Amino acid sequence: MGAVSAAALLGRDQLPGAGRIVVKVGSSSLTTPDGHLDPARLGAVVDVLAARRAAGAQVVLVSSGAIAAGIGPLGLAARPRDLATQQAAASVGQGLLVAHYTRAFAAHGLTVAQVLLTAEDTWRRGQYRNAHRALTRLLDLGVVPIINENDAVATDEIRFGDNDRLAALVSHLVHADALVLLTDVDALYTGPPSRAGSRRIADVQALDELAGIDVTARGSAVGTGGMVTKLESVAIATQSGIPVVLTSAARAGDALAGQDVGTWFAATGRRRSIRLLWLAHAARTRGRLVLDDGAVRAVVERRTSLLPAGVTDVEGTFEAGDPIELVDGSGAVVARGLVAYGSEEVPQLLGRTTADLRAELGPGWDRELVHRDDLVLVRRRR
Numbered sequence: 001m002g003a004v005s006a007a008a009l010l011g012r013d014q015l016p017g018a019g020r021i022v023v024k025v026g027s028s029s030l031t032t033p034d035g036h037l038d039p040a041r042l043g044a045v046v047d048v049l050a051a052r053r054a055a056g057a058q059v060v061l062v063s064s065g066a067i068a069a070g071i072g073p074l075g076l077a078a079r080p081r082d083l084a085t086q087q088a089a090a091s092v093g094q095g096l097l098v099a100h101y102t103r104a105f106a107a108h109g110l111t112v113a114q115v116l117l118t119a120e121d122t123w124r125r126g127q128y129r130n131a132h133r134a135l136t137r138l139l140d141l142g143v144v145p146i147i148n149e150n151d152a153v154a155t156d157e158i159r160f161g162d163n164d165r166l167a168a169l170v171s172h173l174v175h176a177d178a179l180v181l182l183t184d185v186d187a188l189y190t191g192p193p194s195r196a197g198s199r200r201i202a203d204v205q206a207l208d209e210l211a212g213i214d215v216t217a218r219g220s221a222v223g224t225g226g227m228v229t230k231l232e233s234v235a236i237a238t239q240s241g242i243p244v245v246l247t248s249a250a251r252a253g254d255a256l257a258g259q260d261v262g263t264w265f266a267a268t269g270r271r272r273s274i275r276l277l278w279l280a281h282a283a284r285t286r287g288r289l290v291l292d293d294g295a296v297r298a299v300v301e302r303r304t305s306l307l308p309a310g311v312t313d314v315e316g317t318f319e320a321g322d323p324i325e326l327v328d329g330s331g332a333v334v335a336r337g338l339v340a341y342g343s344e345e346v347p348q349l350l351g352r353t354t355a356d357l358r359a360e361l362g363p364g365w366d367r368e369l370v371h372r373d374d375l376v377l378v379r380r381r382r
């Protein structure tokens with residue numbers, strides 16, 4: 001089966017031929033407003049995916065809904081806001097969610113697997129390899145993996161919170177041919193769908209075309225990121241060569257059949273490092289390094305590593321390997337990177353040449369603060 005496509009799908013009409021797809025379905029498409037699973041709507045999504053499996057495609061399902069499905073059984077009045085209660089609700093809801101999926105897929109003769117991931121599992125090398133190996137083996141065995149974030153163990157700092165970006169990283173992880181984002185609106189609109197005059201956007205060749213559209217309106221009471229995180233997900237996928245279709249769960253069948261529904265986002269880039277995609281679009285940074293003008297030019301124009309000599313200040317608390325921001329003298333972010341030292345070690349290095357540091361502190365202290373392979377530039381608004 002076409003695990004790694006030679007070339008990206010060029011349009012929605014090629015979707016029926018996709019060999020491996022990742023489908024993400026949001027909480028609002030699976031649950032009732034009073035915090036219970038809606039077996040009819042869940043079953044409708046499963047019917048569409050099972051048909052796709054029967055046609056020979058491999059399908060990975062990224063399903064939200066654990067927290068929303070835990071609200072009713074726990075007798076909560078609304079979606080909890082604090083992390084501990086969210087984790088409790090997710091732990092209750094996740095079991096119910098997978099029980100429903102297991103039954104619904106079994107009715108089509110299909111076996112499912114539950115895979116719970118944290119953000120780090122999608123980009124840290126060791127975890128990434130394990131997740132990749134497990135998922136590809138499951139797909140080869142004909143299983144439908146059902147992925148969710150491991151809400152019960154993810155802390156506030158490392159948590160995605162929404163599954164949109166997780167789905168894009170999973171698409172990269174499994175070398176998907178396409179990502180399908182299913183939500184409670186049938187497409188991306190020029191403004192909030194409820195506002196008169198908002199129009200459906202059918203095709204997006206490059207995300208720059210979306211300047212000016214309004215995605216700020218909050219979504220459903222149970223969903224998390226609204227359209228903002230969906231567009232971040234689209235950026236991650238399309239920039240690494242994976243096209244995206246965004247539509248409603250009710251239109252999933254039509255979308256997978258290649259019909260003119262939803263919004264099609266063309267692939268714009270080629271497959272690239274998942275670590276850098278995560279760093280650019282999904283990582284929560286832990287601190288900042290302030291760069292002098294020479295260091296900004298070196299990093300931005302000459303794409304060099306960041307050396308301690310060009311850094312004037314350090315903010316925040318972080319450990320070696322953590323994501324941080326690189327800012328210029330005015331505080332504008334110029335890049336994001338994985339820092340090679342902890343924040344407690346940095347002050348003694350500032351403004352010093354690597355030769356001085358080696359002479360005074362010893363070998364190992366002359367390494368880059370942020371290596372160029374661990375840097376992504378942030379486009380600055382002029």
Ligand SMILES: Nc1ncnc2c1ncn2[C@@H]1O[C@H](COP(=O)(O)OP(=O)(O)O)[C@@H](O)[C@H]1O
Pocket residue numbers: 025026027028029182183184185187188189190191192193213214215216217218219220221222223224225226227
């Ligand atoms: N420009 C827009 N086009 C379409 N939907 C939008 C737009 N701006 C905001 N939204 C909202 O985004 C919501 C979907 O996000 P969300 O509730 O997080 O869904 P899910 O639970 O499926 O992840 C829609 O209900 C819609 O009201």
Ligand SMILES: N[C@@H](CCC(=O)OP(=O)(O)O)C(=O)O
Pocket residue numbers: 025026027028063064065066067068090148149151161162163164222223224225226
């Ligand atoms: N992991 C969480 C996902 C949170 C969530 O609501 O996401 P989404 O509906 O995709 O915006 C859960 O299963 O509840």
